[in-house]
Amino acid sequence: MSLPVKDVYRFDEFVLDSSKRTFARHGKPVSVSPKAFEVLTYLVSHSGQVVTKDELLKAVWPDSFVEEGNLAQHISWLRKALGDRANDIVTVPGRGYQFTALVRKEAPAELVPETRLGDTLVHGVRERTHVVIEESSPLPLAEKTARASTRAWPYTLVVVGLAALATWTVWKWLRPAPPAEFQKIVVADFINATGDPAFDRTLKRALEIDLAQSPFLDVMSEAEAVSTLQLMSRKGDVAVAANVAMELCVRSNRQVFLTGSITSVGSAYLLMLGATDCNSGKELVSAKTQVGAKEKVLGALDVVADRIRRGVSIPRQSRGL
Numbered sequence: 001m002s003l004p005v006k007d008v009y010r011f012d013e014f015v016l017d018s019s020k021r022t023f024a025r026h027g028k029p030v031s032v033s034p035k036a037f038e039v040l041t042y043l044v045s046h047s048g049q050v051v052t053k054d055e056l057l058k059a060v061w062p063d064s065f066v067e068e069g070n071l072a073q074h075i076s077w078l079r080k081a082l083g084d085r086a087n088d089i090v091t092v093p094g095r096g097y098q099f100t101a102l103v104r105k106e107a108p109a110e111l112v113p114e115t116r117l118g119d120t121l122v123h124g125v126r127e128r129t130h131v132v133i134e135e136s137s138p139l140p141l142a143e144k145t146a147r148a149s150t151r152a153w154p155y156t157l158v159v160v161g162l163a164a165l166a167t168w169t170v171w172k173w174l175r176p177a178p179p180a181e182f183q184k185i186v187v188a189d190f191i192n193a194t195g196d197p198a199f200d201r202t203l204k205r206a207l208e209i210d211l212a213q214s215p216f217l218d219v220m221s222e223a224e225a226v227s228t229l230q231l232m233s234r235k236g237d238v239a240v241a242a243n244v245a246m247e248l249c250v251r252s253n254r255q256v257f258l259t260g261s262i263t264s265v266g267s268a269y270l271l272m273l274g275a276t277d278c279n280s281g282k283e284l285v286s287a288k289t290q291v292g293a294k295e296k297v298l299g300a301l302d303v304v305a306d307r308i309r310r311g312v313s314i315p316r317q318s319r320g321l
Contacts (some may be wrong), residue, residue: 009044011101012085016044032081035060036074043089047103052096080215087310092305093299097173150285183312184218184254185211186225188245191261194269199262199297207260207273207297210305217309220252228252249278255311256284268292273304275312285311 006019014030016023018041023030032040038060043051054066060071075097078087088101190203208219220228226236228248238244245257256275263270274286287307291300 006107008106009041010106011044011047011103012088014082014085016041018045030081032078033074036081039071039074040078043097043099044101045105046105047099047101048096048148050092050098054096056096076213079213083215083236086216087306090306092303093302095294104273119278164266183216183256184220184252185275185312186240186245186249186252186254186257187211187218188242188257188259189240191259193261193263196294203260203262203297203301206301207258207305210302211258211309214309217312222256224252246276246278246281254278258308262297265290267298269294269297271297271300271304273308275308287311 008018009016014023014025015027021034021037023037023040033279039056039245042056042059053071054069057066057068075089076089079089082088085101088099090098091101115234187204187208190199190207192203211217211219225240225248228251229236229238229244232247232251234244240248242257242259245259249255249257255278257278258273258275260271260273263272268290269292270288270290272286272288275284276282278283285308287304289300289304291297
């Protein structure tokens with residue numbers, strides 16, 4: 001499938017013009033590379049659909065061989081360009097990506113600056129009023145003027161109302177989104193109840209990589225964890241269980257700590273993740289999923305990690321703060 005052309009897409013506070021190859025937020029240009037722009041255009045034009053990696057590669061690089069890692073890098077750049085809207089691009093493990101924002105498509109010729117809506121309507125009403133006056137029967141000038149004013153009055157009310165509506169619409173469209181909370185996170189070691197040592201360090205590291213895709217999450221590095229543990233008079237290689245993760249979180253002035261577990265359920269595996277506020281001990285969000293084979297565990301981790309990432313980086317107003 002080829003890339004869409006000559007369409008304008010609006011989503012959130014962004015405008016993407018595929019014909020002019022421009023991308024803007026609140027009317028200000030957003031810098032993305034040419035290929036990243038094409039990847040975004042394809043995802044936006046297929047909003048709500050799961051676009052496979054192979055489909056994206058063929059659409060954006062039709063005559064070249066490109067590795068999936070290159071595509072993943074472009075997705076990462078796009079998420080950074082989207083800022084607090086990075087979660088609009090969702091990774092669908094084992095399949096590809098999905099653009100989840102509500103998108104409105106317009107043809108370039110249909111675009112009329114909203115701020116001029118009132119002027120356009122006023123012009124139309126004035127022309128109509130002028131015709132009505134000319135077609136009326138001969139009357140004294142004072143009475144003619146009075147009747148014209150009476151007939152024009154309802155139209156004036158309509159114009160004023162529509163102009164006010166247009167102003168409100170522009171204000172609402174351009175109003176900045178509520179800022180997202182920048183969360184500093186500590187990740188505890190996974191509880192591995194499968195008996196398979198392959199999961200001991202792999203899952204924690206994979207989770208840290210997944211969380212780092214959000215520009216509003218700061219995951220504590222291993223070096224910082226070791227340094228903080230030593231300040232706590234603990235060995236740097238101590239297991240970071242839930243209680244240790246909570247203490248690390250408080251000592252380093254972070255907000256959230258994450259715990260995870262993997263359990264064998266017959267031949268299947270059950271993955272569970274939870275995010276907890278360090279100071280109150282209140283659970284903020286949790287997620288779980290079950291897969292039927294070991295090789296599918298990392299893909300399943302992507303799914304639950306995405307739910308956690310969304311839950312701890314939502315806008316302030318959504319939490320009533």
